Amino acid sequence: xxxxxxxxxxxxxxxxxxxxxxxxxxxxxxxxxxxxxxxxxxxxxxxxxxxxxxxxxxxxxxxxxxxxxxxxxxxxxxxxxxxxxxxxxxxxxxxxxxxxxxxxxxxxxxxxxxxxxxxxxxxxxxxxxxxxxxxxxxxxxxxxxxxxxxxxxxxxxxxxxxxxxxxxxxxxxxxxxxxxxxxxxxxxxxxxxxxxxxxxxxxxxxxxxxxxxxxxxxxxxxxxxxxxxxxxxxxxxxxxxxxxxxxxxxxxxxxxxxxxxxxxxxxxxxxxxxxxxxxxxxxxxxxxxxxxxxxxxxxxxxxxxxxxxxxxxxxxxxx
Ligand SMILES: Cc1cc2nc3c(=O)[nH]c(=O)nc-3n(C[C@H](O)[C@H](O)[C@H](O)COP(=O)(O)O)c2cc1C
Numbered sequence: 001x002x003x004x005x006x007x008x009x010x011x012x013x014x015x016x017x018x019x020x021x022x023x024x025x026x027x028x029x030x031x032x033x034x035x036x037x038x039x040x041x042x043x044x045x046x047x048x049x050x051x052x053x054x055x056x057x058x059x060x061x062x063x064x065x066x067x068x069x070x071x072x073x074x075x076x077x078x079x080x081x082x083x084x085x086x087x088x089x090x091x092x093x094x095x096x097x098x099x100x101x102x103x104x105x106x107x108x109x110x111x112x113x114x115x116x117x118x119x120x121x122x123x124x125x126x127x128x129x130x131x132x133x134x135x136x137x138x139x140x141x142x143x144x145x146x147x148x149x150x151x152x153x154x155x156x157x158x159x160x161x162x163x164x165x166x167x168x169x170x171x172x173x174x175x176x177x178x179x180x181x182x183x184x185x186x187x188x189x190x191x192x193x194x195x196x197x198x199x200x201x202x203x204x205x206x207x208x209x210x211x212x213x214x215x216x217x218x219x220x221x222x223x224x225x226x227x228x229x230x231x232x233x234x235x236x237x238x239x240x241x242x243x244x245x246x247x248x249x250x251x252x253x254x255x256x257x258x259x260x261x262x263x264x265x266x267x268x269x270x271x272x273x274x275x276x277x278x279x280x281x282x283x284x285x286x287x288x289x290x291x292x293x294x295x296x297x298x299x300x301x302x303x304x305x306x307x308x309x310x311x312x313x314x315x316x317x318x319x
Contacts, residue, residue, distance in 0.1 A: 004039065005200040005223040008139035008168045010070055010096055012224070014039025016213050016238050019204060019228030020074045020099075020143070027063050028261035029278070032254070033231060034068050037238035039224060041068035045101045045115075048077035048086035060265070062093055069096055072141065076101040078113035080127045087132050087140075097169075098136060100128055102144040102158070105177045116145050116177035119158055126161050133166025143171040143204075146189050149178035159193045171202035171226055181229075191220040202226050209242050233281025243285060252313055255282045256306060263302055272302055279305070288312060 003011035018025060018033040020042035030041045043061060050058050064071045073095040077083045087098045102125065104115025111117065118125055125142075132140040142162045147153040155172065162170050172193050174185035185205025194201040203222035207213055208230040216225045227237060234243045235254070258278060263271035276297050283296060292312060299305035 007070065007097060007141065007200065010139060012039050012070060015217060015224045016207075017202065017224055017226045018042070018231055018235075018238070019226045020044055020072075020101075021228055021232075023277070024232055026060070026265070027065060027068075028258060028265050029235070031065050031068055032258055032261065033235045033238050036235050037240070038231075038235075040070040040072065040096075042072045042099065043074055045074045045076045045104065046086075046090075048075050048079070048083045051075070051086035051089055052082055062090070063265075064095075071095050072097040072099045074099040074101055074143070076104060076109060076114045078117060078121075078124070080124060080131060083128055084131050084135060087136060091136055091138065095138065097139045097141055098132065099141045099143055099171075100132070102142055103173050103177075105145070105180045110177055116148065119145065119154060119177065120148050120152070122154070122157055122161055125158055126165050129162055129165035129167045133168075139168035140166060141169040141171070142167050143173070145173050146176050146186060149176050152176075153189070155189055155193060156196055159197055163197050163199050167199060169200045169202065170197065171204055172222075173226075174203070174205040187216060187219050190216075190222060194221045194223075200224070204228070210237060210240050213237075233278065233284060248286075248313070251282060252309060255279065256309065258282075259302060259305065268302060272299070272305065286312075 001013060003013055004015055005012050014037060016038060017040055018030060018038040022044045025044050034041055046058060046061055073090050075083060075086055090098060101115050102118045104110060109115035129140060144158055146155045159170055172190050174187055174190050190203040200223040202224045203216045203220045204226035207216055207225050207227045213225050231237055236246045259275050262275045266274055280297055296308050299308060
């Protein structure tokens with residue numbers, strides 16, 4: 001099979017990729033999405049300060065399975081020297097790619113000049129990409145938004161800076177920092193970035209169905225698309241199936257396998273609590289009563305959760 005595109009020398013097979021999502025794209029969810037067809041993996045973003053300080057919570061965020069390769073570690077910070085130090089330390093864990101976050105709109109991140117805050121500091125972006133790409137022997141990539149706000153749409157400037165300073169791929173979320181997740185993603189801007197660069201470009205924003213994957217690729221010419229929110233509760237999108245086309249039995253099996261993987265990874269208590277946000281999305285299309293939904297999402301043991309799923313599965317509401 002021909003690769004869909006290359007990141008440096010690294011071949012990537014497939015046109016849809018699970019987005020990095022803090023609180024969601026952990027090993028259990030990534031590995032499942034990857035098995036279903038996501039073309040590569042991105043970790044949740046990791047704070048360079050925590051890497052340098054060897055924060056104990058990082059261990060789980062950086063754990064990956066070999067089947068996920070190509071695996072990308074995503075870092076955020078506003079300090080080029082610390083980003084480089086963190087990237088060099090992460091390199092020892094043998095990822096395939098290091099990615100720099102230039103998109104996070106959260107006040108605690110963007111407000112201190114990291115994430116989307118970097119879009120306001122083009123010289124710093126140049127410094128970060130030139131030093132990381134010089135010092136690392138694996139590809140360095142970026143993920144960005146279109147600019148700080150509608151009056152500062154400097155995406156073409158930033159995109160060229162990333163490419164000119166050694167960046168090997170750019171993912172573009174078609175919104176500004178100010179928009180956060182509101183409004184519609186601007187796919188025309190993604191097309192402009194693709195036309196301006198020779199490195200691969202991943203389009204991102206508002207891909208909600210299997211048809212949207214082809215639609216975004218056609219519209220923007222991008223090399224692949226990244227899917228975030230629409231993949232939660234619907235990892236089958238990577239297997240070419242829209243949520244309404246997935247049989248209830250398959251939902252049940254995948255949901256319980258996902259729960260198992262979370263129990264293994266986080267331990268029984270924390271695994272179940274963290275699984276609830278996925279569970280609520282898995283069951284959202286089902287015609288369950290408010291009470292049934294409540295019961296499922298407050299189950300106190302994995303056994304209770306599974307028993308309830310099985311009890312509801314015998315009812316017509318679970319279809
Ligand atoms: C809960 C949540 C967490 C996110 N965390 C990250 C992150 O850690 N790194 C990142 O680059 N983007 C993060 N994003 C942004 C997504 O990767 C993506 O760019 C955005 O959701 C738009 O894509 P979508 O319309 O397919 O959801 C996050 C988004 C959500 C909803």
